[in-house]
Amino acid sequence: MNILIFGPPLAGKxxxxxxxxxxxxxxxxSTGDVLRQxxxxxxxxGIKASEYSSKGLLAPGDLVA
Structure with a gap:
């Protein structure tokens, strides 16, 4: 079984x-755990991911894939 949970930061994922x-x-x-590390x-x-998370945005798929 695979379950994906999507949502903005602090949504309770x-x-x-x-x-x-x-x-x-x-x-x-968790991609969030990986990106925080x-x-x-x-x-x-990490620097590229910070550009998105500092604005409350999700990192784009091409960045985390």
Missing amino acids: GTQSKKIINDFGLIHL EKTQKSEL
């Missing part, structure tokens, strides 16, 4: 994901 993971025994893969490391990807 992580909260709902935790509930689904616990209920169905699934694995959680990249921002912390000040990588090229």
Whole structure:
């Protein structure tokens, strides 16, 4: 089973994901977690992602694919 949860920052995606993971025994893969780690490391990807997240926007698909 694959479930995708989309939404803007602070919409509750992580909260709902935790509930689904616990209920169905699934694995959680978060692009947000990956991008936050990249921002912390000040990588090229992290810097580009920050340009979007600082404006409350989702990073475009071609950036996270």
